Amino acid sequence: MLTVFSMMRALPGGPFDFEGDKSLAKAVTDNLERRHHLDWSESWQFVSYVLGDDVAGAVCETIPSIPGCDKVLDGYKAGVSRGVIRGDLGMAMRQRGRTINGIIGESFPVSLQLGLMAIGFGLLTGIPLGTIAALKQNTTIDYAASFFAVLGLSVPSLVLGPVLIWIFALKLGWFPVSTWGAQPPFFLGFIPAPTKDFFMHAALPVTALGLALTASIARLTRASLLQVIGEDYIRTARAKGLPQSTLIVRHALRNSLIPVVTILGPLTASVVTGSFVTEFVFGIPGMGKHFITSINNRDYSMISGVTLVYALLLVIANMIVDIMYAWLDPRIKFE
């Protein structure tokens, strides 16, 4: 957090620097900067961001001799932030009068819907595809699946998105071209009503984002399943007279999914970065848009806020992966 905080401030330019016709009067800029405490020293800005304006003010009232305290005493009563620690991500600098909490609360569910559906899509298509490829090893089906996997991995969503729009939305007219079909309120904060409109809108972006996942999951499933099928316990299971389907589903697949679960953590990260592009291409009002525009706008509080949410998301994703691990493999136990 500190890294992001200081690095974004080290970038040249600030949120209220404009050029040419748009440039603001010096007095206006000063006023705005003061309102967002940008006139404070960087360490005091950080304190106020993390702990809140009132804490910074209280400290300075008690010991006014700390360097930079004069500015703090001057402005803390205007009160922008209650501090991240109390769940307040501050005010947006470039969207007048809006809180970061409000903006993220609006856009994050949409991003989460897109991301979860993409991961679900990747698992639901990748595992069967990899399984089929492994069972039909070295046949045309296997080669076709492998070719598809390489293709899915190498075509970025920046290319895939417009291609999908062109084919399925513009030429065939099956799906809407862009935007998102879900409307708040959401169940549990992020689960939308499963309307036809929602799925029609979701189909293309989810495919664009999920296809790369499908590809890597399919490749891993294939390799891992092939290895598991050669294990002794599969021979034992065959010696018991189990039919092929039971053999694969009950004995082989669960063992082969262990490495697949392992890469779900890193894959979540790639979904997050992929969603910046996908949301942009499909005009989805998600968080990725804010992430990119806020950097260009030097909207400091927005950058920090979005980064924090993504970091939290990755931590949670990795935790879920660990839990799934223990569920799949009884040899792993949490003490």
Place this chain on the structure above:
Amino acid sequence: MAKLLEVKNLKTQFFTQDGVVHAVNGISYTVDKGETVAIVGESGCGKSVGVMSLIRLIPQPPGKIVDGEVWFDGQDLLKLSEDELRHVRGNKIAMIFQDPMTSLNPVLTIGRQITEALELHLGMNREQSRKRAVQLLEMVGIPGAESRLDDYPHQFSGGMRQRVMIAMGLSCDPQLLIADEPTTALDVTIQAQIVDLVANLKEELGMAIIWITHDLGVVAGMAERVIVMYAGFIIEEAPVDQIYTNPRHPYTLGLLRSIPRLDLGRQKRLIPVDGLPPDLLDLPNQCPFAPRCTFAIDRCWQENPPLEVVGPGHTAACWVDISDVKVQILAEEDANKEAA
């Protein structure tokens, strides 16, 4: 006694990038009901592939059973469809494997792994099969059987896992149990326990056993007949006492001489069989053991000897009668000359 299994001219080959591996080269034998037959031989001589071919467990491809018949219960197992064969596997013919550490599925409870065969072949429901699984575990001597049903394989020691494997093999009361080196991966004391266990269970249940091993010491205690394999051929077959007192193939003799004996103290050195088994990629028409044989004569290099009857229930594939005293003296002289 009635024949349970009759193997005729079984040939299994592996088609690899380097060429055709002749793993099993036309072996024929029978197993009677309730009989214990031991198949011995060194690593890579085709013992395991030979028995796995019986119920078509070898990976195909690259493996292929190119010839032969396996008569069991009035049908040729090699001609059955995969579905028909599945009803034999694990049901009438059960198999236990060498390494209990890797032969049990790590992510399924042992209860599940035992009950699935019961549900499949005997049509039991969940409750019946669990009850039967507890009985089986008690039978193979696993303490606290009921509470251990929901444990995973990694919670058992190697010996206990092999007991679980045996319980699994016996679950459907098979007529034939194939034990593929079940004691090789275990400690010596555990080995003895497992051998005793199987011998007792056999008394109790009356099934036939094919016991594969490379340890002639294990064989003596439990088998009634011994088949010695070398390079994918059966080279000698005899009742168990005949193998020890009157071996008729130089290789069998070599195996016997390399068993450590406590009763002879330190006076007698072990005599290993020199050299390596032949390359199964390329078998010339000669006795496969000739390059390592102290008794070899010219004919051994020109023609592979067929199995011939040398006594009651005793066959051997050798051109030389090594039970002949003169032959033994000649061979010993040769050996001494070489040593000098």
